[in-house]
Amino acid sequence: MALALHQQGMLAGLVTDWYAPLWLRRMGGLMDGWMGGRGSAALAARCEDIPDGLVRAFPFRSLFWKWRVRRLAAQGRSYEAHLQTDAAFAAAVARLKLPPHEVFFGYSYASLEMMEAEKKRGVLTVLDQIDPGAMEFRLVAEEMRQHPEIAGPPPEFPAANFDRNRREWELADIIIVNSGWSREALISEGADAAKIEVLPLCYEVEDGSQKSELSTFNFQLSTAPLRVLFLGQVILRKGIHYLIEAARMLERENIHFDVVGPVGILPGAVAAAARNMTFHGPVSRDRAAEWYRQSDLFVLPTLSDGFALTQLEALAHGLPVIATPNCGRVVEPGKTGFVIPPRDARALADAILKFAADRNLPASMAPACREAVKAYSVNSCGQNLVNIINGYRAK
Secondary structure: OOHHHHOOOOOOOEOOOOOOOOOHHHHOOOOHHHHOOOHHHHOOOOOOOOHHHHHEEEEHHHHHHHHHHHEEEHHOHHHHHHHHHHHHHHHHHHOOOOOOOOOOEEEOOOHHHHHHHHHOOOOOEEEEOOOHHHHHHHHHHHHHHOOOOOOOOOOOOHHHHHHHHHHHHHHHHHEEEHHHHHHHHHHHHHHHHHEEEEEEOOOOOOOOOOOOHHHHHHHHHOOOOEEEEEOOEEEEHOOOHHHHHHHHHOOOOOOOEEOOOOOOOHHHHHOOOOEEEEEEEEEOHHHHHHHHHOOOOOEEHHHOOOOOOOOOHHOOOOOOOEEEOOOOOOEEEEEOEEEEOOOOOOHHHHHHHHHHHHOOHHHHHHHHHHHHHHHHHHHHHHHHHHHHHHHHOOO
């Protein structure tokens, strides 16, 4: 979002917890040794198109905050850890001497103290709600109670975290959500519907994201199985247990399911999966791109997502998407994939069978998939945000 604002000439400054300075990026792989293999991700936390002079960060405090989150999470206190870190970050931002500005844009859970300070200064406050909030927690908790064999019992409701979020809603002049699903969720929890604007996430197509025509032609002549990809957190909220059930229904078909991402379900659930499923674990961003390129179809049977950017990544690689409506609604049914009801393994299996029955269907949808992503460019996102802000000012 910072880049989108910068492209519109509206970025007075960017404040974040961690930002990789240029000199640190030049140190390359040394960061991996210092940060337990996470150095590449740390080095990627910058944008070359935003001048360093506009950026303020808290690198040393950020390392402490991340250490505290890991320590408390290991004790089963992850929500408490995030509450402390979010409050510490927002308070630190509020103490900064910032450049002149008329609009504050912050992210949910980590903006309260800053928003309180900005309201006193008469600054317009925009809050980006990163998820569907308390409604999502309740939905997932109920699913965990129904399927304890997948992820165990649900955690205790983190009332303090969501109370903080509600206070942010009250202070915000505008609440940005990334999908109609999130909008409905916030309204159900008491947020002012008149404040809420839907602004989908943005995605820029990277070089090498498209399959070659030759590889598509060779695939059509082969008898290889249909490769179905699930990429992301392998957790109950993403509907992984419904994909496991659907794969079991399709075990006799010429279909293979590749599950890529950190596994957050119980070992027994993984062990009980059908033989046509392979769990590959977490991969780097470059390796993720390879999985998109070698797959034929992307599935997202999510119970709830603020948007699910993986949909756009898949479409950019020419992959049709099967998704539920409980996320960003980017799929055009019958043209770039299919939309199925959540919690419906049979509907998921039937949608996958359409691609197994017509092996030319993925290739025939590929051009429309790549075209659909163009509507989510950084420039479009920035223009839409400017229009939302200007629309509020014109009231």
